[in-house]
Amino acid sequence: MADLDKTNLEQDNxxxxxxxxxxxxxxxITDILLTAVCLGIFTLYYHVLPRHLASDExxxxxxxxxxxxxxxxxxxxxxxxVSSSDTAESTDAAVSTDAATSTDTAASxxxxxxxxxxxxxxxSxxxxxDTEQTNSKPHGGxxxxxxxKNTGAYTNYGNSDTLDISGSSSESDYIHxxxxxxxxxxxxxxxxxQFTTNQVEIGSGIDKITYYISDIxxxxxxxxxxxxxxxxxxxxxxxxxxKMATDNNALLAINGDFYGNNEIxxxxxxxxxxxxxVYDADICVLFTDGTMKTYSPKDFNVDxxxxxxxxxxxxxGPQLLDGKGNILSTFNSTYYLSNKHPRTAIGYVEPGHxxxxxxxxxxxxxxRGVTLSELGQIMVDxxxxxxxxxxxxxxxxxxxxxxxxNIPAEGGRTVSDIIYLGE
Amino acid sequence: MKRIIRILPHITIIxxxxxxxxxxxxxxxxxxxxxGSDISKVLxxxxxxxxxxxxxxxxxxxRKFNK
Numbered sequence: 001m002a003d004l005d006k007t008n009l010e011q012d013n014x015x016x017x018x019x020x021x022x023x024x025x026x027x028x029i030t031d032i033l034l035t036a037v038c039l040g041i042f043t044l045y046y047h048v049l050p051r052h053l054a055s056d057e058x059x060x061x062x063x064x065x066x067x068x069x070x071x072x073x074x075x076x077x078x079x080x081x082v083s084s085s086d087t088a089e090s091t092d093a094a095v096s097t098d099a100a101t102s103t104d105t106a107a108s109x110x111x112x113x114x115x116x117x118x119x120x121x122x123x124s125x126x127x128x129x130d131t132e133q134t135n136s137k138p139h140g141g142x143x144x145x146x147x148x149k150n151t152g153a154y155t156n157y158g159n160s161d162t163l164d165i166s167g168s169s170s171e172s173d174y175i176h177x178x179x180x181x182x183x184x185x186x187x188x189x190x191x192x193x194q195f196t197t198n199q200v201e202i203g204s205g206i207d208k209i210t211y212y213i214s215d216i217x218x219x220x221x222x223x224x225x226x227x228x229x230x231x232x233x234x235x236x237x238x239x240x241x242x243k244m245a246t247d248n249n250a251l252l253a254i255n256g257d258f259y260g261n262n263e264i265x266x267x268x269x270x271x272x273x274x275x276x277x278v279y280d281a282d283i284c285v286l287f288t289d290g291t292m293k294t295y296s297p298k299d300f301n302v303d304x305x306x307x308x309x310x311x312x313x314x315x316x317g318p319q320l321l322d323g324k325g326n327i328l329s330t331f332n333s334t335y336y337l338s339n340k341h342p343r344t345a346i347g348y349v350e351p352g353h354x355x356x357x358x359x360x361x362x363x364x365x366x367x368r369g370v371t372l373s374e375l376g377q378i379m380v381d382x383x384x385x386x387x388x389x390x391x392x393x394x395x396x397x398x399x400x401x402x403x404x405x406n407i408p409a410e411g412g413r414t415v416s417d418i419i420y421l422g423e
Numbered sequence: 424m425k426r427i428i429r430i431l432p433h434i435t436i437i438x439x440x441x442x443x444x445x446x447x448x449x450x451x452x453x454x455x456x457x458x459g460s461d462i463s464k465v466l467x468x469x470x471x472x473x474x475x476x477x478x479x480x481x482x483x484x485x486r487k488f489n490k
Contacts, residue, residue: 031433035440042441046462047455162453262456280453336451 061271071352172377210367211359238414250420257316260416265315282317284388290351294319327376347384438470
């Protein structure tokens, strides 16, 4: 009895020392709330707060020093090109706004289409005599590949997180066989750059697809440039495609690969190497000789592409075609990315001839978006032998002379880089 | 010391819930690299240490209780 009293007394003393305990339900809620706070802090730091990334910024290729491969523009012997202006009315009718999201870009697109279709610039702005170096670091190379091919070690992360998503021939057939309404939106012609942008509409109602395709010819790859948001290389640095295009005097611009979303992935811009890590995504490389190739992670070797003269390298993917104009049967992607989305893609026909495509989406009645197979077919129909999917969704945007050409989904979003044409 | 011992299981719970969230997000968008990032690796290390200490304490307490 005395022992029992002693035990009870000890327990009472222990309770008095420790105080009132939190009930279990409160403990659970506290842990869940703390988890949410930690997730929020992680997201804020990793995906929101902008920060500059350290990089050696090795110049691996230069162009514009007289030893480049140059190409001839179609009809280059006749510089007096004239565009018809009667597309203005059909353009306004084609860009229906009754199903469009309410964004300021809709108005600017109509304005752009109605006033720019007759624009032709034949002034000579050829700067081929000047060394085109968009990076401030000096380089003593002779054009093409840099003399210094030692880029240091890089890690091949392999292909473990993305999947081989099967393509669909029925989807690509739908695009190929569908009746298309094509409206010229703009065109541009100078001694060095020529492009025509068309709006293409397929289907109707909930199945309607609207995309914008620019058929581009350049005399030198130096006119296909890349720009970073805020002009600096870093993570979570973002600006609107329109602002970057304006800041860089872009004639035509599309969003890039959103390199700033990650700290890994090959980044080569305007001949400057920023990072070399390969991870699960396919890679697209534009070379100084005008060729463009796409690679799976296991087939990619950064030293090899630098030796061949890599001018630009993008990391988003997947690659859409096999290099011979055939759509791939499987895509290195994820289930989410393989659904119908707004898309941006770059295509390669032959050296000096490229294609930019932006497909609008998430806008019922105007454009539903496309799958990867459908996008592949769009690129095949445009004559591409290689094509590469860039960042899409709300990022998909095309800008022509300081105005959006397309209607970015859900108001668009700021992105970390653009691809543009500039003299 | 006692306070640390009491907090450790909660740290383990929070980090495990975070990594479950990362794992689910990674299924939908592996390109965002939630699990493979440098920060995630540090969190994983903390998670493993917390889980290790918590488990050792749990085993020790269980043996003491059963004595």
